[in-house]
Amino acid sequence: MNADQPSPQRSSVAIVGGGLAGLAAGSALADAGYQVELFERRPYLGGRASSYELPGTAEVVDNCQHVLLGCCTNLIDFYRRLGVEQQIRWYDEITFILPGGRSSTLKPGALPPPFHAAPSFLDSTVLDLKDKLAIGRAMMALAPKLPKDDGEDFLSWLLRHGQPQKAINRFWMPVLVSALNEDLDRMSVRYAAQVFRESFLKSAEAGRMGVPSVPLSQLYGTAADYIEARGGKVHMRAAVDSVRADADGVQLCIGGEDVHADYAILATPFGGVEKLLPDGSEAEGLRNQLRNLESSPITGIHLWFDREVTPLEHAVLLERTIQWMFQKSKILATRRDSAPSGSYLELVVSASKTLVEKSRAEIIEMAVRELAEFFPAVREATLTKATVIKEVHATFSPTPGSDAFRPSQVTPWPRLFLAGDWTATGWPSTMEGAVRSGYGAAEALTNSASNANRFLVPDLPAKGLMRLFG
Ligand SMILES: Cc1cc2nc3c(=O)[nH]c(=O)nc-3n(C[C@H](O)[C@H](O)[C@H](O)COP(=O)(O)OP(=O)(O)OC[C@H]3O[C@@H](n4cnc5c(N)ncnc54)[C@H](O)[C@@H]3O)c2cc1C
Incomplete structure (x- = not known):
């Protein structure tokens, strides 16, 4: 030079x-x-x-709850670079709840990957044995390698792999629609397989869920x-x-x-x-x-109650419009550290095409009605504030x-x-x-600029038997 x-x-x-x-x-x-x-x-x-102060209230709200997984190595590197990695709360367990309150928790155990979550999965009361065996077979078909995108959608793949309707509704759909923000019949097999390989099968660390506490x-x-x-x-x-x-x-x-x-x-x-x-x-x-490229919407429904309606910090809500509940008053550091006064919940609906045209009042009414099916204490509680944030072009469609x-x-x-x-x-x-x-x-x-730098960091290594597949 x-x-x-x-x-x-x-x-x-x-x-x-x-x-x-x-x-x-x-x-x-x-x-x-x-x-x-x-x-x-x-x-x-x-x-x-991002987040902003909700007009007319003293509440700072996120445009929507954002979660990450242990396999998000570059995002975690970015947090370390900025020195904010301590502001992520990590969870090893995910609770799935049916209307009426029946629930099951998926968590890692002592078996080597890809079987680390198998014992809790087999214990699940929201799925029948027939569903569990079918899901296990499909997972093993996804484990060996990431399939190429040959134009097939994932719903067709699931049906081709003999998945019962209940397994689709109570397992594949809740996991994938929230991870990829698209309906099963509009998502590529490659991306669906990637979600399961990277987060469910590779290692327990890869599947941990992180939630920002600020x-x-x-x-x-x-x-x-x-x-x-x-x-x-x-x-x-x-x-x-x-x-x-x-x-x-x-x-x-x-x-x-x-x-x-x-x-x-x-x-x-x-x-x-x-x-x-x-x-x-x-x-x-x-x-x-x-x-x-096409985009797909996400709707966040923020509800403030005068009391606690569930002890859970988060849960997957099955078979209704609302899909995830995050109890922000337990997750946010500022709320956790102050004296409890009521509770603040955010409900998330991914691929929320059916809500785009609905009014704020209609969405809040639906959300509170459905929430009470999972957490009966909602019926006794008073809703003190509520808002709906629709992100019409939230993500691109995979x-x-x-x-x-x-x-x-x-x-x-x-x-x-x-x-x-x-x-x-x-x-x-x-x-x-x-x-x-x-x-x-x-x-x-x-x-x-002839000054090559390396910023991207490697993926997490596969563990246990998943090492055989790379
Ligand atoms: C509701 C919702 C929920 C989500 N949930 C999750 C989740 O749980 N987990 C997850 O990993 N991801 C989630 N995502 C996706 C994630 O937020 C995005 O993938 C990511 O934030 C995209 O970042 P980006 O920098 O590519 O684009 P953007 O965040 O869109 O950034 C682009 C920026 O460019 C600015 N800009 C545009 N035009 C101009 C201009 N002419 N001049 C100057 N500035 C301009 C915009 O204001 C914006 O700040 C969610 C997204 C949404 C909307």
Whole structure:
């Protein structure tokens, strides 16, 4: 390199979007010595994983409960990087409840993977022996290797593998619809298999469930301090209007002003990227690709009661519209540490297409009625506050064939990169997928600057008999 040229580490990088993808890329690059400027159009960070004060109340609510699993190695690395890993509460057990209150708990035992959860699974009272044997057979078909996406949907696969309706309704559907935010007949076999292989079969550690114990924007807002402590700058309420790229760098237009950077990463949702791509024929192919991606909604229903209605911190609710219950007043550190006064629950409905057109009042009425079927104490309790948050474009749909439309983080413009849960990471639309995309874009950028850095961390190793399958 010519001694007059700036070293790659001092190059400037503009990042568009302060969701997890942009924050992960920005933090990694700031750490590697790049001068990072991040532009986020909203007044808070976190993107689709954020929180805000509910108008007219003193309540800070997450846009929706977000959970992670032990197999989310890059997300956990990001938490360690920011020093917030202690703000995740980990759970080894998941309780499944039927209307009427019958419940079963899935938890790891002493057997080696993939059989570590088998004893608690065989004890389950929400499934018959016939269902358990059928599920066991299907799991063993998924264990050896990740199937290719050959266009088949997972419901067809389940029926082809002899799964009874009860096994589908009480096991496959609750696990997968919440993990992939799509209906079984619209999800690819590859992604469904990945959920079970990575989280259920590989090891007990991989299947642990983590829940943030602080509001999401507080958790991810720490990334701004991290970037700024390393000489970068995070701009809020800074919407990027257009982007131009050439061989020497990238020009961003922000509120009528031009900003130059040596490199840029577009880390907005795929709909936003389509509009920001530089003009020219190179952009057309990418735009056509992105137009094939579809999104799916999630609805969060937040209920405050004057008393506790269940001792559980979370549970899967079977065979009703509401799918998960999180007792935020037991999970949030600020609530746990204060004197108990009532309880705050969040109910989550994934792939909530049927709720998109319903009014807030209709959804709250339905949710309270259904909740009382699981927890009878709801009938005696008074609902003191409630709100509904609909995220209509919550995640992209992992439909059969959708992988073909997910672009790489490298673009036809040598100094422009993409990040976002929708880029080609091999992961579904999750916080882990977003962080992988951000680390991946940051790695690609440093490679192109002849200053290769490694930010992505490996998957958890398979344990027990799963080592035979890799
Ligand atoms: C309701 C809901 C529940 C979910 N539950 C889970 C869960 O339990 N577990 C899990 O792992 N994942 C969950 N997800 C998915 C997870 O939130 C996303 O996969 C992840 O947050 C996506 O991050 P991202 O950075 O790719 O995109 P985003 O979070 O969408 O970030 C993009 C950012 O770009 C900004 N932006 C857009 N245009 C511009 C512009 N022109 N200029 C400047 N800034 C711009 C946006 O404001 C936004 O902040 C959930 C998502 C939703 C919506």
